[in-house]
Amino acid sequence: MDLNLLLVFQCLMNERSVTKAANALFLTQGAVSASLRKLRVVFNDELFTRGSHGMTPTHRALEIAPQISEALKSISALVTSEQEFDPARSSRVFRIALSDDLENMLAKRMIRMADEQGWTISFSFYQTNSYLWPQSMVEHGADLAICSSPKFLSTMHKSQVLFSASYICIYDKQSIAFSTPISKQEYLHAHHGRVSFDGLRGFVDELFDAERLQRKVKASFTHFSGAINAIIGSPLVLTMPDYAARSFVECNSRLAVSPVPLRVPSFVVSMIWDINKEHDEESRWLRRFVLELTESVSQ
Incomplete structure (x- = not known):
């Protein structure tokens, strides 16, 4: 027997609807209906009848359902063990x-x-x-x-x-002498590089708005890698995800990180x-x- 017929049977048992079974199996309703016709011939039974609450399984369908379910589980386990990815x-x-x-x-x-x-x-x-x-x-x-x-x-x-x-500051320690860690005043008055989806505005700008200060943005970027290359040899400070900043520091000894001296969000x-x-x-x-x-x- 075609194993796909057994999959259709099990899905109809679970969904009690040709439409829902078709969606779950990524098939057309016509394909599911055709499989049901074949199943009826194989088991010599209607298996499912239409009612006010969808497709109702017959006594025969309820009888064979546990056996079909176990058979599919066994086949799945066999295939998985034989095809374990290496x-x-x-x-x-x-x-x-x-x-x-x-x-x-x-x-x-x-x-x-x-x-x-x-x-x-x-x-x-x-x-x-x-x-x-x-x-x-x-x-x-x-x-x-x-x-x-x-x-x-x-x-x-x-x-x-x-x-x-969360976020952290990163800068070229050979080009700018910040305190360790960077003070709030140093951060608020430093020249910044902005990294954002559109290059126009980011969440750090909102932090500055809350402080009633204009952020001194000297360059905007849409990618962190481009921003990192730009701050080498420049007095710009970037505010970026902490994991990315630490990864960049591992690759370049000129770079240093410091906590952001403002409350920043986590994600x-x-x-x-x-x-x-x-x-x-x-x-x-x-x-x-x-x-x-x-x-x-x-x-």
């Missing part, structure tokens, strides 16, 4: 959409780990942000999107929080994936890998 024996290219602050921290960790473990997988990284991640996933066929406080989450996607974070970083990949073994492996790499970020 990154050392795969040429899979994982596509990951993430913002550049996260890319700077995560990409090198992922590449380093893959090299240390002798894995044969590879990665493609694509730029996105909290607003554009749905578009990035479609355009690039991304297996995973990683961003801070993602917007527009829907039932078509699943998400998991990776860690919490969470999450990974998002297509619900169709929820049980895909390669996708499950990738999510576990990212979880392991980010366990220590907020500790």
